Amino acid sequence: MERATLLLLIIVLQTGLLTACTPREVTGKENDFISVTEASVGCWSSYANNDTEVHILNLEIQNFDQKVVLLDLMTTKQTVLILNASVTTNLYILTADPKVQIYRNPSQIKFFPGEPLGIKDLPSDISDLLKWAKQEFGGVTSFTVLRDPVNISFTGGRDKNGDSECVPNSSFYPEKFLEFTFENKVLQRFCSYQASIKKVHIINVLDSANTRQIDLQILKEGYEVLLRGPVGTVWNVRGAYKTLSNNNISMYVESAWFLFPPSDPNLTDTYEEIVGVAKKRLDSSSIASYSEIGAGSGTHIRILLGKTETTSPTTTVKTTSAATKNTNDQRKSLLMQLYSSPDYCCPIDPTEKVWSDKRIYAEVTSVQLGVVSMKVSVYKCSVRAKVSWNVDRRIPYQNESCPSYICPINKTRISFSLHEIPNLPEVNLELECFTKLCSEQHCAEGGSVKTSLEVRKSCSQSKLCYEFELSAVLGIAFGGFLIGVLLIGALWFIKTHTGYSSGLDVGSTHLSGCPCSLVKRQPVPTNTLPSENSSANPSIGSTQSTPTSSMA
Numbered sequence: 001m002e003r004a005t006l007l008l009l010i011i012v013l014q015t016g017l018l019t020a021c022t023p024r025e026v027t028g029k030e031n032d033f034i035s036v037t038e039a040s041v042g043c044w045s046s047y048a049n050n051d052t053e054v055h056i057l058n059l060e061i062q063n064f065d066q067k068v069v070l071l072d073l074m075t076t077k078q079t080v081l082i083l084n085a086s087v088t089t090n091l092y093i094l095t096a097d098p099k100v101q102i103y104r105n106p107s108q109i110k111f112f113p114g115e116p117l118g119i120k121d122l123p124s125d126i127s128d129l130l131k132w133a134k135q136e137f138g139g140v141t142s143f144t145v146l147r148d149p150v151n152i153s154f155t156g157g158r159d160k161n162g163d164s165e166c167v168p169n170s171s172f173y174p175e176k177f178l179e180f181t182f183e184n185k186v187l188q189r190f191c192s193y194q195a196s197i198k199k200v201h202i203i204n205v206l207d208s209a210n211t212r213q214i215d216l217q218i219l220k221e222g223y224e225v226l227l228r229g230p231v232g233t234v235w236n237v238r239g240a241y242k243t244l245s246n247n248n249i250s251m252y253v254e255s256a257w258f259l260f261p262p263s264d265p266n267l268t269d270t271y272e273e274i275v276g277v278a279k280k281r282l283d284s285s286s287i288a289s290y291s292e293i294g295a296g297s298g299t300h301i302r303i304l305l306g307k308t309e310t311t312s313p314t315t316t317v318k319t320t321s322a323a324t325k326n327t328n329d330q331r332k333s334l335l336m337q338l339y340s341s342p343d344y345c346c347p348i349d350p351t352e353k354v355w356s357d358k359r360i361y362a363e364v365t366s367v368q369l370g371v372v373s374m375k376v377s378v379y380k381c382s383v384r385a386k387v388s389w390n391v392d393r394r395i396p397y398q399n400e401s402c403p404s405y406i407c408p409i410n411k412t413r414i415s416f417s418l419h420e421i422p423n424l425p426e427v428n429l430e431l432e433c434f435t436k437l438c439s440e441q442h443c444a445e446g447g448s449v450k451t452s453l454e455v456r457k458s459c460s461q462s463k464l465c466y467e468f469e470l471s472a473v474l475g476i477a478f479g480g481f482l483i484g485v486l487l488i489g490a491l492w493f494i495k496t497h498t499g500y501s502s503g504l505d506v507g508s509t510h511l512s513g514c515p516c517s518l519v520k521r522q523p524v525p526t527n528t529l530p531s532e533n534s535s536a537n538p539s540i541g542s543t544q545s546t547p548t549s550s551m552a
Contacts, residue, residue, distance in 0.1 A: 021287055023189035023271060026392065029181075031190045033201065033289040034305050038186075038298040039215070040145045041126075042172035044159045047139035052078050053156055054133060055177075056143045058126060059085040068092050068444030070437070072153040072333065076100050079156050080137055083109050084122060084129055092374070092437065092444045094333060126168070140166040144174045147298060150445040153179040171215070173302060181445075186301075188294035189271075193286050200284045201291075201305060205229040206269045208295040216240075220306035226278045228267055244281055334376075334449035335365045336433060342400070344413065353456040357419040361400065364433060364449060366410040374437040375409040376446055381416060381433040383453075392432070393421055418455060429453045 029036045047054065059069065068090045073081070083091070083104040090110045093102075105122040123129045126145075133140050141158050143166050157177040188206065199222050205211050207230050214229065218239035227235050227245040235245060238252045246267040249260045264277055271290070278287060293301075338348040339361040348354060366376040378399075382392040397416040407413060414433075418424055431453050435446035 021191040021193040021290055023191045023290055023292060026187050026190045029186040031187060031289075031291060032192060034203065034291050034303055036186050036293060036297065037173055037175060037302045037304075038147070039171050039173060039213075039300040039302060040147070040298075041168050041170050042142065042144040042174055043140075043166040043168045044142045044162060044172075044174065044177065045140065045166040046159050046162045046164055047141050047166065048158050049138050052080060052137075053141040053158055054080045054082070054137045054139060055141050055154070055156065056082045056084065056129065056133060057152070057154075058129070058143070058145045059083070059089055059149060060145060060147045061085060061087045061089050062148055068437075069149055070094070070151045070444045070446065072151070072447075073100055074333065076154055076156045081154070082122065082129070082133055084124065085109055090444075130166075130168075139164070142166060142174065142177060143168055144172070144178065146180055149180045151181045151447055155179075171300060186293060186296045187291065189292040190290065192289040200224045200226070200278055200282050200287045201289045202226045202274055202278055202287055203228070203291050203293070203303065203305070204269055204271070204274055205233065205293045205297070206295065207231075209293060209297050210295065210299050211293065211297045211301055213300045215300075215302040216305060217302070218305045223306060224282050224284075225305070226274065226282065228269060228274055242282070244277070333366065334435060334447055336431075336449040336451050337363050337365075338431075338451060338453065339363065342415070348453075350452045351454060353454040356421075356424050356455050356457050357417065359415055359417045360453075361413065361415045362431075362433070363411065363413050364435060366435065366437060366446060374439050374444075376412050377436050377438065378412060378414050378433050379436055381414070381431065383418070383421070384430045384432070385427045396420065424455060424457060426455055426457045429455055 070092050072094045074094055078099040080101045080103065083102065085108045088108055088110065103122065105124070108124070123132050126143075130140060130143060146152065155177055159176075199220075201223055203216070203225065205214070205228065209230060211229065212233050214227075214233060214235050216225075216227070216235055216237045218225070218237070218241075221239075222241050223239075224242040225237075225240055225244070227237075227243060227247065227249070229235070229245075229247045231247075233247040235247055235249045236252075236257075237243060237249055240251060243249060243251070243260075244263045246262050246264050248262060250257050251260060264281070267274065267277060271292075275287065275290070278284060340346045340348050340354070340358070342359075342361055344361060344363060348360070354360060364376060364378055366374070378397070380394065381397050382394045384392045395416050395418065397414045400413040400415050402411070402413045418429075429452070430450055432448050432450045434448045437444045437446040
């Protein structure tokens, strides 16, 4: 039996790589292990003119189906913001500080709703635009080129340790003073196996991607990685312990860069082949994570592997100062409140556990300051449990009716149920809903709003489930004990007061509680007395016997 169990364990370990991690569709540009940032042309300097910063955003719009770009300036202070675009672009602006001055070319940038001040005929060429800004304001704090942005959250700030002059370069990451999301989908599929013994991670850039240069920074020690990309891709790697790839790898070792040729030049982008190579070459029965990057990525990207809450690149953006963080918390542009009833009278506390088969009602509000309100609507919701799930799970929902005097155009209501998600665990879920902001003519991405939800697994409809508190269980146990004591006392009372004590003894020929069942009956003589109706028994040799009335 022990040998069979050991053999089964070996088989499971050998096949665990193919069964333990099944890739699933994901959205966004980060997962539990990696985050992807697209490099852009830009620069960041220490320049400021009397505490007034000068920033330039150059928008390269290639997706002509996108109607509006959302620009959030809620946390921006005393800034001159110069906007330029490759094609005519509609901007929906959230601003709260009147000291933010916006300059743009009216033939390229359209504001809606409303037309803020600062209309200028700006040069369209990048070099001419930088020269104009330097002549007009004395210098440039930052210059950033963004490709097909959907949402831009601009915080501002200057590089206090940087140069005083802003000189653009092609490997620039502007995350320290602005955040942005793209229309393009970067990550395609992802999965992880948290029980993996070895720290083997796979990053697969599909052949359909335009990426040709990747800056990979591994933030944790001991990671073994398999890096796969299109032909001609170069990986610039920092912090790797052991690396395999079908591309050239430039690795930073002891303050110097070394170029390594491909170890597996013919490796395709199919999941099964990549997993097989990782299993064989890295001597691993399982992988820690598999990340797939698709066609939505740019030609030059940066990947952070092994990211944590404290090392996430977005942390430096959101925590530039305590004052900025507090201001950002107070000015959230989207709010979501959960309710337990369709009349929206009973809010659900984040620490309150909700049955998984109960319908949940949500109210989403768009807080729009400084501009005319726009209609908010929800177009997608998903839930995520980092403890047991590796990806977001999309949940169906339905819109709930709400009268206009309760729900103005910046408020909407939906409802959903979690019972449609199979194998739902009892964990803390993160609910995220994505919104759109619309006017009569245009719609823009309104961003996403998140909230936490404690889930309690409901009983199956085919079975009856009863749940008892600890006090109830102890009470039942104590009650059973008392009943047992009373029954034993009753039996003892019967034994001592009825006089049939011998019947309760256990002897060699008696069973307890059944004193007569094994008593051997004495045979009855077959010869009858002459005076007892001898004519009724003519057969002298008869063996018939009758019970006597004096049986003891």
